[in-house]
Amino acid sequence: MSIAITRAETLKRKPDSDKLGxxxxxxxxxxxxxxxxxxxxxxxxxxxxxxxxxxxxxMVFHYAQEVFEGLKAYRRADGGIQxxxxxxxxARMRVSCERLCIPPVDDALxxxxxxxxxxxxxxxxxxxxxxxxxxxxxxxxxxxxxGVHASxxxxxxxxxxxxxxxxxxGINPVKIYxxxxxxRAVKGGMGHTKxxxxxxxxxxxxxxxxxxxxxxxxxxxxxxxxxxEEVGAMNVFFRFGDEIATPALxxxxxxxxxxxxxxxxxxxxxxxxxxxxxxxxxxxxCDEAWGTGTAAVISPIGEISYDxxxxxxxxxxxGNLTQKLYDFLTGIQWGRVPDPFGWTVPVEQRTN
Ligand code: COI
Numbered sequence: 082m083s084i085a086i087t088r089a090e091t092l093k094r095k096p097d098s099d100k101l102g103x104x105x106x107x108x109x110x111x112x113x114x115x116x117x118x119x120x121x122x123x124x125x126x127x128x129x130x131x132x133x134x135x136x137x138x139x140m141v142f143h144y145a146q147e148v149f150e151g152l153k154a155y156r157r158a159d160g161g162i163q164x165x166x167x168x169x170x171x172a173r174m175r176v177s178c179e180r181l182c183i184p185p186v187d188d189a190l191x192x193x194x195x196x197x198x199x200x201x202x203x204x205x206x207x208x209x210x211x212x213x214x215x216x217x218x219x220x221x222x223x224x225x226x227x228g229v230h231a232s233x234x235x236x237x238x239x240x241x242x243x244x245x246x247x248x249x250x251g252i253n254p255v256k257i258y259x260x261x262x263x264x265r266a267v268k269g270g271m272g273h274t275k276x277x278x279x280x281x282x283x284x285x286x287x288x289x290x291x292x293x294x295x296x297x298x299x300x301x302x303x304x305x306x307x308x309x310e311e312v313g314a315m316n317v318f319f320r321f322g323d324e325i326a327t328p329a330l331x332x333x334x335x336x337x338x339x340x341x342x343x344x345x346x347x348x349x350x351x352x353x354x355x356x357x358x359x360x361x362x363x364x365x366x367c368d369e370a371w372g373t374g375t376a377a378v379i380s381p382i383g384e385i386s387y388d389x390x391x392x393x394x395x396x397x398x399x400g401n402l403t404q405k406l407y408d409f410l411t412g413i414q415w416g417r418v419p420d421p422f423g424w425t426v427p428v429e430q431r432t433n
């Protein structure tokens with residue numbers, strides 16, 4: 082399927098690269114494609130970024146049948162642009178689609194759509210340190226029908242947003258609150274998928290602790306409320322002496338692309354890395370902690386509040402291993418160091 086291009090008549094003024102924040106600005110164009118039962122996915126196109134016209138009865142508004150992804154396009158020092166492991170996002174969306182009864186998108190067309198959008202929006206990929214063009218692919222159910230069943234029509238869209246650091250403090254250690262009342266997901270549910278409902282479930286706890294200076298909530302398992310799962314916007318890693326541990330994927334945790342990359346790097350460095358069950362009481366003797374995510378990158382954790390106690394991690398400072406990992410991973414992503422894993426994918430200039 083070829084991708085038709087309709088260019089915007091006027092282009093937006095680009096925001097200053099040092100004031101981007103996260104997810105506030107959107108580029109001039111977006112990718113769209115439609116699905117209709119009997120016809121499959123059709124009409125792949127790049128069009129000016131604009132509001133959708135949807136029926137109020139569109140199923141996404143009522144039953145939250147939607148999936149999304151997040152990946153970034155990085156500006157290298159030589160001016161080139163590259164993606165980081167887009168195949169992982171494409172594969173994960175396939176899993177999310179299967180869980181939510183959404184017809185999957187052809188892998189090759191998906192990658193082509195990402196590349197074509199980034200190529201058209203090259204000027205939107207910022208070059209200030211630690212900035213990138215965040216890409217948000219998503220699929221929503223559009224059939225106007227309020228009976229509960231899988232939709233017969235969908236829109237697949239990719240929008241692009243120039244971003245800086247996800248947390249306003251940049252790479253400064255964040256404070257995390259371990260939530261013991263609300264739960265994010267349980268096995269058999271949708272915790273392993275990237276769907277909006279997983280994030281909606283986290284809003285209340287996040288809002289309650291935000292006013293006390295906590296950036297995020299650390300979620301425990303939904304049954305025992307004692308085993309660590311993830312931080313909603315990030316997976317988590319801990320260093321206990323010479324062991325590095327992250328919660329094992331057991332069906333209720335998002336299989337993060339950055340998580341997988343950190344595991345590969347740490348193992349490549351010959352460190353003792355385990356994916357295992359982590360009891361929240363182990364936080365009491367944790368030497369380093371960090372979150373991993375496409376948006377959050379590697380985000381040091383300086384303090385954890387658990388069961389009424391404030392646990393300071395590495396005296397609230399970024400740990401040596403966290404810093405080393407941050408430098409190496411971001412070095413690969415922005416093309417500052419060689420990529421020994423073959424993770425980066427260049428976006429060649431074609432349309433501009
Ligand atoms: C990402 O890291 O790309 C995500 O989708 C997390 C989101 C909550 C910003």
